[in-house]
Ligand SMILES: Nc1ncnc2c1ncn2[C@@H]1O[C@H](COP(=O)(O)OP(=O)(O)OP(=O)(O)O)[C@@H](O)[C@H]1O
């Protein structure tokens with residue numbers, strides 16, 4: 160069974176249709192990349208997977224999104240549990256204006272662990288996971304917004320790891336970072352892939368080719384092509400995919 | 410020629426900016442000149458720590474402690490009422506209310522700010538006073554508490570509008586980050602949004618207090634005007650502002666009493682100046 164499956168998913172912002180009959184299947188413990196020109200609906204699609212679009216007024220959704228076989232737009236969906244299971248990393252690193260410790264402990268505290276020793280343990284593990292522990296272990300009480308952008312993004316990933324999600328959604332996670340930092344975040348993604356199913360939106364086609372096993376190409380709200388990354392990049396089935404990949408588009 | 414015009418305009422604007430500062434300085438100098446004159450004939454420690462204010466006694470007493478404490482009690486009372494109320498209101502407007510309701514509520518709050526203080530005093534006297542008297546079985550309804558409640562209503566608009574600004578200017582990405590981690594809306598509000606807006610919230614509280622401490626008309630009508638050392642919030646008190654307003658008309662220009670009222674004004678000026686400074690510092694911390 161696929162980890163995530165969308166069935167005839169359409170999304171409307173008011174009268175504007177941003178997603179048109181999207182059928183996407185995401186396999187477990189793989190990195191799936193979504194590429195396409197600006198405004199084609201990549202972020203929108205990603206945000207349907209943890210229902211972040213619910214925050215926007217006037218959004219209407221039809222079709223289904225199945226995660227582990229369950230429709231997350233069903234009546235009995237618990238948003239807290241859904242978002243605990245499906246975490247998200249944003250385009251601009253967005254650590255909270257709190258201490259480093261409080262940032263990582265945020266999720267666990269929210270979900271009820273109050274025990275200090277337990278929290279310390281979780282924070283240490285999460286920071287180790289994103290390779291921040293050695294650098295920051297003596298600065299846990301420092302203000303998170305003073306870190307470098309790369310460290311901030313790592314911290315955001317650690318914050319996510321601390322709530323032990325199943326799926327990690329990343330919306331252009333490296334677009335605010337320099338090439339060296341980008342490469343190191345990509346290495347981290349490989350590491351994360353062992354435990355998590357990752358869906359990443361990226362503008363950077365080399366990045367999609369480097370990190371992902373599956374790639375979806377979107378255009379004007381439609382998922383035009385979807386398949387193994389190597390196949391999509393070397394022998395695309397659709398003419399439009401080829402045009403985009405060879406740089407004749409957006 | 411154009412250059413000349415630019416220079417004139419620039420200089421005029423500069424001049425206006427300086428004029429504001431100049432006025433503040435002038436007012437301060439004016440207050441200080443007459444206020445400090447008191448201490449030629451009256452000891453400053455008796456002024457600051459004296460427990461009796463009675464200008465008509467023989468010799469006259471100008472101890473401001475009862476008046477100062479009167480102001481403090483009324484202000485504290487108003488703050489305790491206004492801050493939670495204003496904060497709840499600001500959070501509701503900024504975070505919870507749907508857009509159409511938001512506009513209505515904001516307009517309502519602004520309207521509240523526009524009510525003249527004499528009207529609040531009037532309503533407080535006829536409606537609030539009797540209620541306070543009855544609930545606490547007091548000989549009079551004109552007490553520090555009555556003043557506090559009325560003043561709280563005058564501080565709420567200030568508090569709400571500044572706090573609401575602070576809350577709605579918290580970057581959206583913080584909120585999304587919190588919700589995406591599975592936090593509920595409430596958890597997001599009190600664990601991310603309020604801390605992120607904290608400097609604006611502090612500034613709102615300070616400016617609210619500043620508004621209350623300088624208020625005169627309503628306090629004069631509602632607090633009972635007894636210049637004795639206040640024992641409880643249910644006793645009549647007299648504030649510094651009310652004292653100046655009530656007695657200025659009866660003094661002889663250049664008399665000791667006249668100077669004493671100026672000295673009182675000077676103290677009030679310094680207090681509000683300090684409060685504004687703290688509020689400003691809080692607002693500045695945010696910009697960094
Ligand atoms: N809140 C909104 N209200 C109305 N329209 C929106 C909203 N958010 C996005 N859109 C529109 O939906 C379409 C898809 O937007 P989306 O952000 O998903 O694109 P994207 O592929 O992520 O683009 P980019 O690469 O620039 O991030 C765009 O045409 C955009 O203008």
Ligand SMILES: [Mg+2]
Nearest residue numbers: 201202203330
């Ligand atoms: Mg996007």
